[in-house]
Amino acid sequence: MDSAMPSFEDNAEPNPAHLRILSVIRRIPEGRVCTYGRIAAAAELPGRARLVGRVLRDSPLADDVPWHRVVGASGRISERPGGTTGQRAKLAAEGVELTMGGRIDMETYLWRP
DNA sequence: TATATGACGACGA
DNA sequence: ATCGTCGCCATAT
Numbered sequence: 001m002d003s004a005m006p007s008f009e010d011n012a013e014p015n016p017a018h019l020r021i022l023s024v025i026r027r028i029p030e031g032r033v034c035t036y037g038r039i040a041a042a043a044e045l046p047g048r049a050r051l052v053g054r055v056l057r058d059s060p061l062a063d064d065v066p067w068h069r070v071v072g073a074s075g076r077i078s079e080r081p082g083g084t085t086g087q088r089a090k091l092a093a094e095g096v097e098l099t100m101g102g103r104i105d106m107e108t109y110l111w112r113p
Numbered sequence: 114t115a116t117a118t119g120a121c122g123a124c125g126a
Numbered sequence: 127a128t129c130g131t132c133g134c135c136a137t138a139t
Contacts, residue, residue: 036122037122037123048121051121067120073122084120
């Protein structure tokens with residue numbers, strides 16, 4: 001209660017930029033993926049790809065969006081604490097196949113907002 | 114105030 | 127195709 005600094009807006013989402021990002025992610029269709037950078041641009045935050053990743057990592061609302069459909073521009077699943085196994089399973093369950101290099105064929109699955 | 118870190122991405126070698 | 131560097135900027139220390 002004292003030492004804990006309010007992180008990420010105190011658990012709430014008063015930040016409109018964060019809400020726009022989450023809103024864009026919510027529109028990614030099942031079986032498709034989008035990139036951090038494209039999502040940022042669609043949320044009127046060009047060049048802020050890292051912010052997208054930060055929101056997914058820290059926002060309590062990130063659990064309510066299809067976060068697993070967000071991948072790197074190269075079709076790679078970004079490393080993150082906890083591992084990428086769950087994300088791969090979720091994508092596989094939607095029919096998103098991986099190349100033998102463990103990557104996503106963006107020509108096929110990329111969704112452009 | 115300064116430095117480091119990071120669910121990224123563009124670019125050049 | 128892969129790798130290192132730099133730009134980006136909110137947070138943490």
